[in-house]
Amino acid sequence: MKRIGVWLLVLLVAFGLAQKRVVLGVGGKTAVVYLPLTVVERLGYFKDEGLDVVIQDLQAGSRALQALVGGSVEVVMGFYDHTIQMQAQGRDIVAFVQVGRYPAIVLGVRSDLADQVRSVADLKGRRVGVTAPGSSTHFFLNYLLVKNGLRPTDVSVIGVSVGAQAVAAVQNRQVDALSNVEPAITLLEERGLIKVLADTRSTKGTREVLGGEYPAAVLYTTRAWLERNPDTAQRLVNAMVRGLRWMQGKSPEEIAAVLPEEYFLGDRALYLKVLRNSLESFSPTGRFSDTAPLRPLTVLSAFDPNVAKARIDLKRTYTNEFVDRVPKR
Template identity: 75%
Template sequence: MRKSVLLALAVLMLFGMALAQQRRVVLAVGGKTAVVYLPLTVVERLGYFQQEGLEVVIQDLQAGSRALAALNGGSADVVMGFYDHTIQMQAQGRDITAFVEVGRYPGVVLGVRADLAERVQGIAELKGMKVGVTAPGSSTNFYLNHWLIKAGLRPSEVAVIGVGTGAQAVAAVERRQIDAIVNVDPAITLLQRRNLIKVLADTRTAQGARAVFGGEYPAAVLYTTRGWLERNPETAQKLVNAMVRGLRWMQGKSPEEIARVLPEEYFLGDRELYLQVLRNSAEMFSRTGRFSDSAPLRPLTVLSGFDEAVARSQIDLKKTYTNAFVDRVPKP
């Protein structure tokens, strides 16, 4: 009996040690079901974080600005969000660094309500209208500002309303709470299928991104404070290992294969529609997780057009991202 008790205690101690060795990371994301952040769910569902010895606690805050606020406030260690925020934060004196690229195109779409399509033939005709974004201050808001300025309008000439992502964003259009929307899939494809919007600008593909930005535009990334990276290099490496492994897994997979690893609620009640979403988004994701040296100039140009703090600052882009961790990921 004594031997059995001692053996049981030993097993419990080993189990406890294994749990203690798991590294806990609180990761905030601005709308987990948004397709732009799809690799995060793929990595989570395939167990790659656990296989790296990580306990990743994902906080879904439904908007990039809220995820950034969680990082700045200390309630999150890392954010899955858009790269633009690293530039914006440097202009405000905060040292935020992206350390793996997930999306090479933003996947953001601007659409006007279908019943207003005849009246709104172009972006300039949005003047005075209510435009839904995921949340004020989020990257969808940045792109709206960029499109308005290119069309000769000031951002203040439209009313910006936060509508979240997914079903919440679709409902805002259906109930005519907004006149136009800047959002991401699956909401956009669902709105298109129901003939509820007319698309005015689209960055889900290479062609669309070139038309809007002139080429690749780093979008979804993992970012954190430089201080956290310096204190936790091994944990950061494990996060990057898992994310790059997920990006590699997605390459060459059919929409059906990817859909099989996702939760049912991601499909918004229409699996076939979601498969179409995945087809529309195939070009969006990075293949390697690595940042190019030239693409970060495009977000800087976009932000400088409407953010006075960015325009006034001498932004050091080399401090807004690093490839050091991606370059150390084991080869497949």
């Protein structure tokens, strides 16, 4: 029996050593735009690929990017537009699987101010909540301000994070308007607390606001890490694409069944409505189109002078090589 126990211990140690550890930062794990990450984690697809993925919830995309640049995380689940922003600053960041084909960001004004703020142009002088300054919700706001004849400095930007914190910022009147993601948006709509001004949760809405498909949530990392760890990157992509495939055709109820209870913010029925509003925004394949990355470049160039004057090589900001090698299963 002792001998069996020793062998079991050896096997367990060997299994532990075989697991490849990856530290992954995410800009708000409970945000629905990053939902496939939790689905993959909960279904055990990372473990199936021999990965020990340590997820650090950094509550905002700009913080996750800072963690990557600072070296405290190896990979980020964040928005694609950061890869363009970083190239303009001389940093080589690469997105290697697409999770979201639409941003699913919504700009809304507090309902009690709806008579005064009828359009984006009426936001001048107002306080607008974003997940964090420098995040993609902030980029979205800046683009809409410029598109409507204002400057980004014409509003006061306040970081309110995601989920319950974002809802509280509106309820407590800390902000006049909000650029944010689900589940906060549907919660605020259902309670009659916001009126939507711009909505990119659907194909129709994204086309109206941004002109068409717009790569949003992705896995990205430094080119140096990608070149040093191609096998680990492939395993991460295998797991993510498997999760995206699993989500295709699933009902909100089936997806909710694999999520932690705290994601529902105390109202499961309302969260199911959140999912119904969001499922269209996820990529079915994980693959980048050759034309969609032009839209984030156009958006960033509208308000970021560093991007506008830089010669951006979009082909260096993303790759499909790992997605194209995912097994057809």
